[in-house]
Structure formats: C-alpha cells, structure tokens
C-alpha cells in the first residue's frame with residue numbers, strides 16, 4: 575500500500591469528542607495534520623476555541639475548517655443534534671473517536687452511588703450514544719471506523735488504587751473493551767472497523783501534576799512502567815491515527831495498549 579499524498583487520512587471526516595483538552599486535542603491535531611477534516615466536540619467552549627486556534631496555527635488547512643460543537647455527549651438529545659449537524663455540514667462521517675472519559679470515584683468502601691453513576695455515564699454512556707449514531711450511518715455506507723479510549727485501568731491501576739481508589743473507572747474502561755469487541759463483531763460484515771486504544775499514564779495538563787505526586791509514594795506510575803517514563807499525548811494520537819488509517823484495514827475488535835510495556 576502506497577503512502578497517500580495528502581496524508582494518511584486525507585479527505586476523511588473525523589469527529590473527536592473531548593477535543594478541548596489533553597488527548598482529544600492531540601488526536602484532533604494529528605488527524606488534521608494527516609489530512610482529515612475535523613468535527614470538534616466538547617463541553618468546554620474555551621478549550622474548543624483553543625484547539626481550533628492550534629489547528630489554524632498548525633496550518634492543517636488544505637482540509638476544510640473544523641466544525642466546532644459545544645455539546646454534552648452523555649445526553650441523548652445533544653448527541654443526536656451533533657450527528658445531524660455533522661451530516662448536514664459534511665454529508666458523512668468516516669472516523670469517530672470517543673475520547674470523552676475520566677473521573678475518580680474514591681476507595682470502594684467510600685464511593686457513593688452518585689460517584690459510580692457519574693463515571694459510568696461519562697465513560698460508557700457517552701461512547702454508547704455516539705457509537706449508536708455513527709454505527710447506523712457507517713453500516714449504511716459500508717465504510718468507516720470507530721476508535722474508543724479505554725485505559726490501562728481496565729485491568730486496575732495499582733498506583734491509583736493505592737492512592738485514591740478508582741474501581742468505577744476501571745469497570746468503565748473494561749466496559750469500553752467489551753463495547754469495542756461487541757460492536758466490532760456486529761459491524762464487521764459491513765466493513766466498519768471498531769478498535770480501542772488503552773493508554774497507560776500519559777502526561778496532560780490534568781494528569782501530569784497528579785502523576786508526579788503519586789510517584790513519591792510506593793507505587794508510582796514511572797516505576798510501575800517498564801519503559802520508565804510517562805507517555806506523551808502524541809503517543810496516543812499516533813496510535814489512533816494508525817487505527818483510523820487504511821494501514822489498519824484488517825484490524826477490528828482490538829484494544830491496543832499504548833502503555834510503555836505495562
């Protein structure tokens with residue numbers, strides 16, 4: 575397979591949720607760099623504007639300008655409106671990246687029902703709602719791919735368990751793996767691929783200070799990672815780009831760990 579001249583996802587329409595910060599922003603920038611036209615979605619309007627500014631500054635600009643949508647992807651009505659706006663603007667969607675997620679719940683013996691429900695909703699309901707809209711459309715077109723953000727936490731994170739406790743998040747990210755497998759099998763015969771990336775500890779504005787603090791404790795993320803470093807957002811963006819590109823055309827239903835050997 576030759577390298578596509580306009581980039582590895584040239585001409586594709588890519589929707590990235592959580593694009594206002596952290597990994598979502600890095601993923602959006604990387605996909606744009608390789609020729610995709612972006613739909614940027616987040617609840618953080620100021621962060622979205624900053625991502626838009628960085629896209630412009632990067633000159634990711636033989637592509638069409640991004641469609642910027644300020645929406646809560648954990649709720650059904652805004653998600654339906656988001657996909658309608660995407661189809662009205664671009665006529666189709668080729669790549670969906672379900673990046674929205676996160677949250678801490680505290681040790682299991684003190685976590686409230688509210689903590690549990692909030693984290694399942696943020697990580698799993700958001701992915702379900704966006705995947706359902708994209709799947710109906712991609713199945714019809716017999717083309718497209720979906721990439722979910724799972725986490726090393728899908729198997730438990732020792733340092734987080736030691737420090738704060740986060741089993742709802744682990745459960746949600748294991749759920750993302752199951753969702754990825756299940757939807758991949760449903761859509762395989764339609765030529766639609768569904769995969770996940772499972773980041774290890776990745777330095778972002780939100781996570782960096784916490785990782786350094788935990789490193790002082792017995793189970794720090796750097797010592798617990800065989801490659802002995804925290805990852806950078808580009809590590810995740812590159813993995814998402816690969817899974818979104820035609821280079822991964824025979825890959826579906828996988829969760830790819832990008833975690834320095836963990």
Ligand SMILES: NC(=O)c1ccc[n+]([C@@H]2O[C@H](COP(=O)([O-])OP(=O)(O)OC[C@H]3O[C@@H](n4cnc5c(N)ncnc54)[C@H](O)[C@@H]3O)[C@@H](O)[C@H]2O)c1
Pocket residue numbers: 591592593594595596597598615616617618621645646647648672673674675676677696723724725726727772773774775776777778780781
């Ligand atoms: N950073 C890491 O080390 C790491 C490791 C493993 C997995 N992950 C996963 O990667 C993804 C991105 O992580 P991050 O560190 O960049 O997180 P982040 O908190 O920096 O970014 C998440 C984005 O989602 C947005 N968001 C939150 N709720 C929303 C909602 N209801 N609707 C729309 N947007 C909403 C936030 O405004 C934010 O811009 C998450 O799914 C996270 O669980 C991150």
